[in-house]
Amino acid sequence: MYAEKALIRVHRDLKVHTCFYPNPHTAATIILVNGSLATSVSFNASLKYLTPIFNVVTYDQPYQGQSRVHNRQLPLIGKEDEALILLELIEHFRADHLLAFSWGSVAALLALAQRPARINKAIISSFSPVLNSPMLDYLSNARAALGACDRQAIGNLINDTIGEHLPPLFKRCNFRHVSTLEEFEYAQMLFHIRQVASLDRDRFMGCVGNIDTPLLFINGELDRYTSPDDALRFSRMAPQSEFATIRHTGHFLELEHKTAWQDVKQVVERFVLRDGAMGNEQKMAMVG
Template sequence: MYAEKSVVRVHRDLKVHTTLYPNSRTSETIILVNGSLATSASFSKSARYLQPLFNVVLFDQPYQGLSRQHNPGMAMIDKQDEALILLDLIELFRADHLLSFSWGSVATLLALARRPARIRSAVVSSFSPTLNTAMQGYLDRAQHCLGECDRRAIGELINETIGEHLPSLFKRCNFRHVSSLEAFEYAQMLMHVRQVRDLDSAQYMSCVSHIDVPLLFVNGAWDRYAPPEDARQFAGLAPQSEFAAIAHTGHFLELEHKTALQEVRSAVEGFLLRGRVGVCDRRLAMAG
């Protein structure tokens, strides 16, 4: 796919590397928000099926991936900073939709709670408001490995826990990526782990109660760390919420096998395109 790459200035004068996959047949744009320890490259499959429908924007946080080199000596940022960065990107790219994965959903929900006027809908994948026993155990081990800057242990941890259902090729790629990050990135992730543990479910619920756009929560049926039944706790506070459980799939959803990719694609496209029809209907009614 043709890509337009640029480095933009955002919150706190930080620089973010962005990749835009343009679509001349639509004016609608979707921004993808990756999870912790991941870069925008993790959204390759998502971008491929979304680009025929939208202008697709990927980005790396200032401390990671292709953005890291543009922010030497930067101070660490928290999830509120990431939410403000996302709000800046929404304005810069005139985005209409968001799609987030895993802990990238924290910044996404915080941003949506500020009710950005442009956003019309959002997809939140592999995330729940509850830190269940499995997730608490994962965070315990992650906090120790990150604090020790034990690269091998961090890489093995990802594959043994949230990556347990990934095919072997993806596990090898995961290990190479996660075990080769800079010490600053591990310190940044350690800060995020501590912040996430300090945010209880009541705070997530309060955040979601301020969101006024349709939300789709997508979770893998086999995900022990963010299971569908936990995500459904959002239902009472987000009246415009929908839920999709992807069968025979864990935390990494469409990366795990082809059937999962097809089911995630069907759920996401159906949700986003239904919103598009509604917008068109309202515009026609106003014109009439």
């Protein structure tokens, strides 16, 4: 798949490696925000249903993937910094849609709370405002493994928890990627865990209440860590929100099986292609 690659200077003189997948048949552009420890490669499955509709932008955070080599003297980067990076990239690429996955959604929602004029609609997948018991256990174990820089423990933890429904091939790829990262990336992940664990939910939800962009929240039916029921807590604060649950699917949604990929494709297309604003209506859908 053809991509135009570029290195862009953003917030605090950081350098971000980007890929722009052009679609000559549309002026609409969507920017994708990946989760912690992931790079833009994690969106390969999403590209297959997004590129027929949009120009698509992916990028690696300054401490990840193809951006890392260009930011050797790098301080720890918080979610607020990631939100500012995202806002600059939205302007640079003139993006009018956004899709964020898992913890990338924290930065995405903080950015959307600034009401960027260009963004028409946003999709938030595998995220909730609730740190439930399974998530708290995951965070506690992750803190211990990351603090000890125990590569095998880190790889196994992700596959045994949020990745529990991934097929074996993806689990092997996941383990290989996560267990071979640089120590600085583990330190960055540990910093994010501490940020998320100490997140003031009332303050964060108040921030979400400032978002005037129509939002679609997508969660897997089997996801014990960011469950559909917990995601529904957003309905009280995000007035232009709707929710979709993907049946027989966990945290990694379209990566888990072909039917999940088709179901995510369906709900995303229905949301982004529908004309008109949603107003204050909140809808819940079960797909699959």
